[in-house]
Amino acid sequence: MGEKVTLRVWRGDAGQGELVDFQVEANEGEVILDVLHRLQATQAGDLAVRWNCKAGKCGSCSMEINGQPRLACMTRMSVFEPGQPVTLTPLRTFPVIRDLVTDVSFNYVKARQIPSFTPDPAVGLGEFRMQQVDVQRSQEFRKCIECFLCQNVCHVIRDHADNERAFAGPRFLMRVAELEMHPADEADRRDIAQDDFGLGLCNITKCCTEVCPENIKITDNALIPMKERVAGRKYDPLVWLGSKIGRRPRPAGTAAVPGTRGDSGSAGEQQG
Amino acid sequence: MTDDIERLSYDVVVVGAGGSGLRAAIEARLAGKRTAVISKSLFGKAHTVMAEGGCAAAMGNMNPRDNWQVHFRDTMRGGKFLNNWRMAELHAKEAPDRVWELEAWGALFDRTKDGKISQRNFGGHEYPRLAHVGDRTGLEMIRTLQQKVVALQQEDAAEHGDPEAMIKVFAETTITRLVKDGAGRIAGAFGYFRDSGRLVLFEAPAVILATGGIGKTFKVTSNSWEYTGDGHALALLAGAKLMNMEFVQFHPTHMVWPLSVRGLLVTESVRGDGGVLRNSEGKRFMFGYVPDVFRDQHAETEEEADRWYDDPDHNRRPPELLPRDEVARAINAEAKAGRGSPHGGVFLDIASRLPADEILRRLPSMYHQFKELADVDITKEPMEVGPAQHYVMGGVEVEPDTGAASVPGLFAAGEVSGGMHGSNRLGGNSLSDLLVFGRRAGMGAVQYLAGLTDRPAVSAAEITAAQGEVVAPLERQGGENPYAVHTELQQTMSDLVGIIRREDEIKTALAELEKLRARAANVSAEGGKGYNPGWHLALDLRNIMVIAECVAQAALTRQESRGGHTRDDFPAMSSQWRKVNLICSLDGDQVGLTQQPMAPIREDLLALFDRAELAKYLTDEELPAAVAAEEKH
Numbered sequence: 001m002g003e004k005v006t007l008r009v010w011r012g013d014a015g016q017g018e019l020v021d022f023q024v025e026a027n028e029g030e031v032i033l034d035v036l037h038r039l040q041a042t043q044a045g046d047l048a049v050r051w052n053c054k055a056g057k058c059g060s061c062s063m064e065i066n067g068q069p070r071l072a073c074m075t076r077m078s079v080f081e082p083g084q085p086v087t088l089t090p091l092r093t094f095p096v097i098r099d100l101v102t103d104v105s106f107n108y109v110k111a112r113q114i115p116s117f118t119p120d121p122a123v124g125l126g127e128f129r130m131q132q133v134d135v136q137r138s139q140e141f142r143k144c145i146e147c148f149l150c151q152n153v154c155h156v157i158r159d160h161a162d163n164e165r166a167f168a169g170p171r172f173l174m175r176v177a178e179l180e181m182h183p184a185d186e187a188d189r190r191d192i193a194q195d196d197f198g199l200g201l202c203n204i205t206k207c208c209t210e211v212c213p214e215n216i217k218i219t220d221n222a223l224i225p226m227k228e229r230v231a232g233r234k235y236d237p238l239v240w241l242g243s244k245i246g247r248r249p250r251p252a253g254t255a256a257v258p259g260t261r262g263d264s265g266s267a268g269e270q271q272g
Numbered sequence: 273m274t275d276d277i278e279r280l281s282y283d284v285v286v287v288g289a290g291g292s293g294l295r296a297a298i299e300a301r302l303a304g305k306r307t308a309v310i311s312k313s314l315f316g317k318a319h320t321v322m323a324e325g326g327c328a329a330a331m332g333n334m335n336p337r338d339n340w341q342v343h344f345r346d347t348m349r350g351g352k353f354l355n356n357w358r359m360a361e362l363h364a365k366e367a368p369d370r371v372w373e374l375e376a377w378g379a380l381f382d383r384t385k386d387g388k389i390s391q392r393n394f395g396g397h398e399y400p401r402l403a404h405v406g407d408r409t410g411l412e413m414i415r416t417l418q419q420k421v422v423a424l425q426q427e428d429a430a431e432h433g434d435p436e437a438m439i440k441v442f443a444e445t446t447i448t449r450l451v452k453d454g455a456g457r458i459a460g461a462f463g464y465f466r467d468s469g470r471l472v473l474f475e476a477p478a479v480i481l482a483t484g485g486i487g488k489t490f491k492v493t494s495n496s497w498e499y500t501g502d503g504h505a506l507a508l509l510a511g512a513k514l515m516n517m518e519f520v521q522f523h524p525t526h527m528v529w530p531l532s533v534r535g536l537l538v539t540e541s542v543r544g545d546g547g548v549l550r551n552s553e554g555k556r557f558m559f560g561y562v563p564d565v566f567r568d569q570h571a572e573t574e575e576e577a578d579r580w581y582d583d584p585d586h587n588r589r590p591p592e593l594l595p596r597d598e599v600a601r602a603i604n605a606e607a608k609a610g611r612g613s614p615h616g617g618v619f620l621d622i623a624s625r626l627p628a629d630e631i632l633r634r635l636p637s638m639y640h641q642f643k644e645l646a647d648v649d650i651t652k653e654p655m656e657v658g659p660a661q662h663y664v665m666g667g668v669e670v671e672p673d674t675g676a677a678s679v680p681g682l683f684a685a686g687e688v689s690g691g692m693h694g695s696n697r698l699g700g701n702s703l704s705d706l707l708v709f710g711r712r713a714g715m716g717a718v719q720y721l722a723g724l725t726d727r728p729a730v731s732a733a734e735i736t737a738a739q740g741e742v743v744a745p746l747e748r749q750g751g752e753n754p755y756a757v758h759t760e761l762q763q764t765m766s767d768l769v770g771i772i773r774r775e776d777e778i779k780t781a782l783a784e785l786e787k788l789r790a791r792a793a794n795v796s797a798e799g800g801k802g803y804n805p806g807w808h809l810a811l812d813l814r815n816i817m818v819i820a821e822c823v824a825q826a827a828l829t830r831q832e833s834r835g836g837h838t839r840d841d842f843p844a845m846s847s848q849w850r851k852v853n854l855i856c857s858l859d860g861d862q863v864g865l866t867q868q869p870m871a872p873i874r875e876d877l878l879a880l881f882d883r884a885e886l887a888k889y890l891t892d893e894e895l896p897a898a899v900a901a902e903e904k905h
Contacts, residue, residue: 013802027531027532028530028531029529029530029531029532029533029645029646030530030531030532031532031645034532040755040805040806041753041755041756041759042755045753045754045755045797045798045799045804045805045806046797046798046799046800046804046805046806046807047805048802048803048804048805049805050314051497052313052317052319052496052497052498053317053319053321053322053496054496054536055322055536055537055641056637056640056641056644057321057322057408057410057411057637058313058317058321058322058496059317060313060314060317074644074645076644076645097467097802097803098467098802098803099803101467101803103467104314108315108443111422112422112425112426112429112435115426116378116419116422116423116426117377117378117419117423119376119378123376125369125372125373125376126331126368126369126372126375128372128375128376128387129386129387129388130380130383130387131383131387132382132383132390135380135381135382135383138380139380139382139405139406142380142405142411142412142415143408143411144415145321145411146316146317179378182378182380185378215640258426258429258430258435
């Protein structure tokens with residue numbers, strides 16, 4: 001039989017809450033989520049924990065474990081100092097719903113602002129031809145399980161909630177990069193990456209990369225290359241000249257954020 | 273009393289937001305129907321993300337000889353001819369277009385040298401057939417469908433000023449009852465928002481069930497908590513029928529150690545890419561477990577099996593790539609005979625078969641999973657693996673072309689529907705099933721709406737009853753802990769109606785289930801309505817209970833062994849039983865079971881097989897008239 005560990009769990013709702021200590025059994029090889037399940041089954045049936053696959057594939061059980069943003073299903077008990085309590089708190093950047101569960105709807109709003117995949121409409125079913133070497137870059141970003149740990153840890157929004165409107169966060173800047181590097185995509189999202197999604201606010205501290213459970217090199221492979229692409233465009237002399245000659249629409253092929261003024265067909269989508 | 277229920281109105285309500293649910297919803301929205309998608313989880317987290325190996329479609333990118341007929345044959349063989357042949361036909365014919373469609377929506381599958389979608393080998397598939405992205409194909413699929421929904425919402429924002437005008441995802445929402453009108457037609461779906469516990473009624477003339485499977489009926493399962501048989505139970509409670517619930521797939525390879533990860537899936541791609549199974553004596557034991565029906569297609573020596581990977585046209589397949597039911601039974605038998613691995617499984621070895629960098633490229637999540645959770649480096653040492661519950665072949669009886677259940681306005685697609693996979697599903701045929709029949713159920717619902725002259729009205733009495741049922745566990749004082757009842761039920765099913773079954777054990781299980789049912793009806797949940805997992809489980813128990821009973825009753829009735837149903841006391845496959853579908857329905861709160869003859873297989877489909885092969889499965893009367901030329905081979 002396993003030993004008892006002390007879980008110090010934040011309990012409460014949107015209004016207020018506090019850390020509560022529980023003594024729970026833990027067995028060899030178990031992860032935090034196993035121990036939380038035992039806690040639910042034996043002592044706190046109503047403890048709110050969001051989880052799903054318990055295999056590190058769905059990104060639901062994100063929380064802060066001893067202050068570190070992690071997946072509860074992939075954090076083994078053996079990494080903790082024996083005898084020391086393990087503190088479990090909800091993601092700090094997002095509003096708490098209850099106990100360890102937060103309202104992550106911010107991320108779904110941001111996802112909807114990024115212009116979708118835009119292939120050449122003339123390509124028929126089964127006619128796409130792409131080389132492995134060309135799809136590989138975007139494939140790395142598509143490993144993302146949307147655990148939102150990078151969104152949670154990024155100081156641009158973690159410490160400055162007023163940036164939430166102007167900043168899409170690492171996950172969605174990476175989505176922009178993924179589409180930009182997609183061999184069959186034809187839209188140009190460089191302007192809006194900078195102007196609407198706040199790419200410039202990222203100062204490459206790599207916190208997002210450090211917490212990514214999929215080990216995606218978010219900063220090196222997505223954000224920095226995007227910054228380079230944007231810079232290449234912004235400082236192109238012709239583009240600069242064009243921007244000085246009065247208000248003119250963005251060049252053809254430049255995507256607009258759906259539901260904004262730049263999107264001519266739109267009646268306006270509410271933001272944030 | 274019903275004032276505190278939120279009422280929403282839609283044309284189509286899709287219950288479930290995995291592959292089939294999203295594909296169905298996209299189809300309904302493309303046809304201009306206002307569509308709600310209900311998800312127990314957040315958007316994009318459904319169980320589909322856990323599919324690893326790939327999506328089977330006879331595109332013929334690796335071997336031009338592949339086509340729908342070959343895929344159809346493999347599917348029927350895999351299901352031991354119990355499949356609904358029309359579904360197997362539609363699936364084989366339409367899967368390639370559905371995969372290509374994903375590509376047009378932005379999916380990035382691994383590529384061949386000439387830039388097409390790469391396809392990998394898998395158990396039971398004659399040619400390399402699975403479109404894949406490393407070993408995370410399900411994630412790619414669900415993300416692509418999720419992003420297609422978002423793309424449609426962007427179009428709707430432009431047209432209607434509201435991204436959710438035509439298709440809206442209700443995340444963390446559970447449906448507890450389907451409601452009907454006086455004429456017995458579907459009128460809506462009742463449930464609650466998981467975060468607030470607020471009650472909600474979706475009024476809609478068409479409901480598509482896409483809720484997946486029943487894994488949480490068993491103790492060791494690769495399925496997530498969502499798999500509580502909700503759609504199966506909702507269908508039964510609404511008066512629809514379930515078919516062939518005895519067929520439960522125990523996928524052969526899951527982690528067995530540490531205990532906490534027991535049941536975590538180890539993809540079949542490991543074997544598709546060259547991995548072999550060995551017992552404690554180091555022997556590749558699968559050579560001893562090739563059944564008669566598959567003997568012709570499988571290698572008899574390790575040398576031939578190994579040559580097959582490079583030269584499949586002149587060698588026969590390795591026995592490690594037999595359908596899942598065969599491999600699971602073999603592993604079970606080896607472990608029982610004392611030739612297992614230290615923790616009760618067997619060894620799966622890829623380390624000695626592929627270079628380390630190749631393993632990392634092809635199986636990145638397997639590497640990650642073993643490294644992080646078990647301290648095992650799969651590029652250096654073998655994995656310990658064993659079978660766990662993975663999939664249910666049984667499900668809602670539907671019309672093959674439209675996904676329509678017997679209740680007007682009710683549709684089902686994906687794992688919750690029955691028939692397509694017969695007695696055993698081939699790996700890779702699930703993701704393609706979701707796409708093919710998700711789309712068809714969406715079309716079926718749209719077609720049904722076109723034929724309606726009035727909108728079915730919800731009866732107030734049904735709403736009141738549904739409301740009472742939902743709040744009962746919170747109001748009941750001093751009842752039993754729902755977690756305890758659930759754990760006992762899982763133990764009972766795993767012990768007594770698991771991978772190998774016997775009459776006396778199933779009877780014991782049924783007696784236990786009777787007692788558990790009474791206890792399940794009397795559980796109480798502590799706490800309030802806000803995000804309360806104990807309360808949610810208390811409500812899910814009703815579904816798990818009734819499904820467990822269906823599985824046990826059907827398992828008791830079918831006196832033969834076939835696919836995902838193995839009877840120790842009836843070890844042979846019977847051509848008489850092949851013609852029989854077992855149908856479950858509810859009479860009051862009692863599960864009733866009837867035997868229903870299967871429609872004869874259409875002649876042109878039968879003609880795709882040798883008569884000699886058909887004779888292994890069909891009765892003499894069912895066999896096509898013997899043609900002299902055919903008799904010779």
